[in-house]
Amino acid sequence: MWKWLHPYAEPQRAYRLAGKFVPWLSVIAILMLLTGTIWGMVFSPTDYQQGDSYRIIFVHVPAASMSMMAYVSMAIAAFIGLVWQLKMADWMAASIAPVGAVITFIALVTGSTWGKPMWGTWWVWDARLTSELVLLFLYLGVISLYASFEDKVLAARAAGILSIVGVINIPIIKYSVDWWNSLHQSSIKMTGKTAMPPDMLIPLVINILGFGVMIAALSLIRFRSEVLARNGMRPWVRELALAQGAK
């Protein structure tokens, strides 16, 4: 596998390869998000319990589920970078982090604005909310640790260790809050998935996948600029920069 992967481990190749994927992913993401959102907002039936407020689900659930996925992929990239010393993987991890942080922020805000009409409060210290908040803190920790080292090779290693420790921590946080909550009051659970009609489920799934593709596209765009920033001394980057400046 490494023999096959090796040519792509060259910065210039990776930069070009990522460049080939970006337009396709962007178009797919935009199409999926448009379809899913319009379908969900206009054509999906109104929920008999929650009325039209449930339509927040079409942005909330994709953001929440993809924020976790983005974290796991960041940690996997960081792990590969740490173990096999693959700089590409380090840069990928560093590119995913800000995207994941924004997605987590979206999941929190939309959850909060959904909670207000449904539960009557902007915030509940429920297991999901708390672990999502901690996820945001972990993302911010990784980002600021990466930013605070001058030497980006070291920065990537330090941030990588932190993101791997964080991945162990996430399930623990989730269960700990579940336990903790059972003390005070039973948290308000969302309606079961069993009751969801296909007219709600299909746009939701489209949006979830659309968010995933969008995260991939944004991470790859960031990855490309990260490759450029880290290889500023290489001739091909210099040529690119001077050509850009001449325009």
Add this chain to the structure above:
Amino acid sequence: MQAQFHSLADFFHMGGYGFYVWLSYGVAYASLAILIGVTLTRKGRVLKEIAAKAKREERLAQHRSAKE
């Protein structure tokens, strides 16, 4: 499949939950827009920085050779 809302006003009203629905969508897409904007302009900024650095080094090299 048919539209669930009879008029545009109905759509914006969202059965009384308009404020919350549009607030959440607004914040979500605004933050996404900021992220996309920053992400798209980053390449240009990085290249500009590198170009400035390259030019500076070139100037330095010329200065040095002129002196000798």
Add this chain to the structure above:
Amino acid sequence: MKRGISFTQAFFTLLMRDLKIAVRHRGDIFNPLLFFIIVVTLFPLGIGSEAKILSRIAPGVIWVAALLASMLSLERLFKADYNDGSLEQMLLSPQPLQLLVLAKVLAHWLLTGLPLIIIAPLLAVLLHMEDNAYPALIATLLLGTPVLSLLGAIGVALTVGLRKGGVLLSLLILPLYIPVLIFATGAIEFAASNQPYDGQLAIIAALLVGSLVLAPFAIGASLRVSTN
């Protein structure tokens, strides 16, 4: 070539060295302790001295203060060794780094965790904590504060080479501390209402065992990054 001293010898040498240094700078032991006491006494002043409210919040207040005190004292765990170069000596020594790191963390816990556990019941009295919660308080602190030291040491090891690590450290460590906090305060509250709390204790113990095994590797790897 001689391999030098045995692992146990190395462990205890380092432990004794750290303890000796701390005894000579007594401020390092007393400052976190004073901080702990002051933070706890601020709560009744800020919230009001009603015994009912205080006894309700006592476990949380004591644990949060312990958490902050542990973080504050951790900041200097590797700093002096990093500055005078003895940290690099440890990295180069034939003994496994994990072992040496464990000795340093143990020394830190003996110096800051243990005094905290001794003083905590007194503060609990000031906060009117329920009488039957005291064993749980001691037990959770005994099991939980070593976890804090171990997890915190990861963050400290990551930031030791940075000039302005302080604020960053709290951002890195506090999310990792949350499970300990939740289970510990949960156990104390269960105890206060006369319910069995051995479930939470078992989980804190599991966290302790887990971090005892895994954290030294993470700390060692982080130190290697920081001293590069």
